[in-house]
Amino acid sequence: MYHARRSTVSGIALVLVTAAALICIIGCGKKKETEVRQGPGVGMTAGVVLSVGGLGDKSFNDLAHAGLMKAAKDLGIRPVYGQPEQMAEDEKYLRDYAEQGFDLIVGVGFLMKTAVEEVAGEFPESRFAIIDCIVEEPNVASLVFREHEGSFLVGALASMKTRTGKVGFVGGMDSPLIHRFEVGYTEGAKYVNPDTDVFIAYVGSHTGAFHDPVRGKSLAISQFDRGAEVVFHAAGSSGNGVIDAAAERGLYAIGVDANQNYVAPGSVLTSMIKRVDVAVFRTIEEVVHGRFKGGLREFGLADDGVGYALDEHNRDVITPEMLARVEELKRKIVSGEIRVTDYYDTIAPDES
């Protein structure tokens, strides 16, 4: 009995291994065809290390990925991206890319700051870019967005839309970056109507706060209960809960980062878009054309790096008057007539 069972197991193993080996040999013959690429960037490689959460977030990571893929299509570079499972792995990915001699290595998100700092110092000849924070190394381009400007505009729209004089804000992780959204939003709302009440809530103080739609929803519901008719979220996928709540109540949410108007057409007033894709694409383009320089690169209203989204999903909820007004505000911000407070300016530099 002992032997019988043993031989059964080895038998199964043998069959499996043989089968695998056979298919292997057959499989080896089938080489994957490499896409034919065209453009000035042929022969170059750009690597993007995505942030924890990875692809499929319909927001930050997906946008960075879209920028990379656009560069592959338009410029002909070879796109490579990695999805670390843990923060401790960020550095390993970056280093691996640098060792392979990639022409540009992009770290997505401020959680990657320490890792980019370390690896960029280690490979001074390689070119790096980081999104959403500043790394002071000569070979790192820091791609940051003037979130406060875009938030100002959606705050103004929120204030124009609400009939109660009350609007809400749900932030993800209570951190300086999200406060930047909050401060701009509040200013925009109060610019339109100084008496606007802005309710503010944060999901939490840890990164998990960006992945908690249930809590996002309950925070939004409590703001709706208190009379808010528009709630802006800057909360990653927690914001899906905010949009959900708005759809249930027949009120409005404002999306963030990507254009989220389609998520619940008619219930998303607009989205504060942050063109991470554009930033990634332009940086790759600079590398391809030999114009890459380290240092701070800001994307704001003026160059459409941030803005509000208008498409077929929300055209009915934004009236022509609102549109005219917000366009005027946009012009004033771009011309410098309106100066939106940057939360970073109000805190010590090492905290941003």
Next chain:
Amino acid sequence: MKDLSIRRIVRELGQALLPLALALAVGAVIILAIGENPLTVFGLMLRGSFGSLRRLSGTLQEASPMIFTGVSVALAFRAGLFNIGAEGQLLIGGFAAAWAGFALTGLPGPLHVVFCVVAAAAAGLVWGLIPGILKARLGVHEVINTIMLNYVALSLTNFLVGHPYFKEPGQIPQTRDIAASSVLPRFEFLYAHAKVNAGLWVALAVMVAVGYLLARTRYGFEIKAVGYNPEASEAAGISKSRVIWTTMGLSGAIAGLAGAEQVLGVFRCFVSPFPFGYGFVGIAVALLARNNPLAVLPAALIFGALTSGAQEVDVHSGTPREITVVLQGIFVLFIACEFVLRRKRRVGETEGGPKAGGKGREEEGRGEDG
């Protein structure tokens, strides 16, 4: 006798590697199904885990916490306890180490490190004692409590890390950096930017100590006795409840040390999200090691290599890295199957004839009945 033990080792090794081979075979089929070449993928995994000193240091870095959690889970298993809470004990231990690391200053180097390590063990101890005492006194199942305490630990540390007293100013949710005197030296001799650190030595020391405890001490005998048959040991004068709560406490303390290794050696602060999964992998490691503390080392190395190799696959091939997670899952599944087979076989054996050397059998009785 010697010959016998060599044969035994070979057999044990074969039985440990069989699930791996089977998992690779099934994995190969899956990889083929998505249109990649399994040989390339396996080659990448091998290279990613041992291909250079940098990669080797990455494998050791992954294996270090797994040794702690593996030993922690194995120890509890031997007393018949299923500690699924290593994850939470690790978090709490890590946080305690970070706190001791930045709050205590002016201590001389080695003393500070010892202090932080003790703090981590103490915190893990408390986190293990809670389910231990609940089980010992009230009979509340430890599985439920350890699972739930994982969430408590996660939320608690997430909350504390954002508190102004602990938080380093800035975007990233992390505690203040620990003092230089509390840093565990990294293996820079191996690779300039290695993150694997002296915590590995601590892990090995703990592993050997637990091995000794189980094999050579009275307390260890009591643990195993309770693991085999709680009622019989109670009748023989061993306090079942004392063994249960002390073992859970000890198991928690060891898992807490894994957190210290991460904080004092790898990150030098407590960072959120803190590495997750080491506690759960610890269960698989203990299973593969058949709850033998000394076998935890090779088992942790295998899982460390799988984790480390996964990244290489992600970077260098079109295969999604989830495939290696699938591989790990199948691996664990086969270990578990093999486990059941083995147990059945043992029953058949004891029924069929005299045991070969009762004493030897007793010593290698890896407590899998627990």
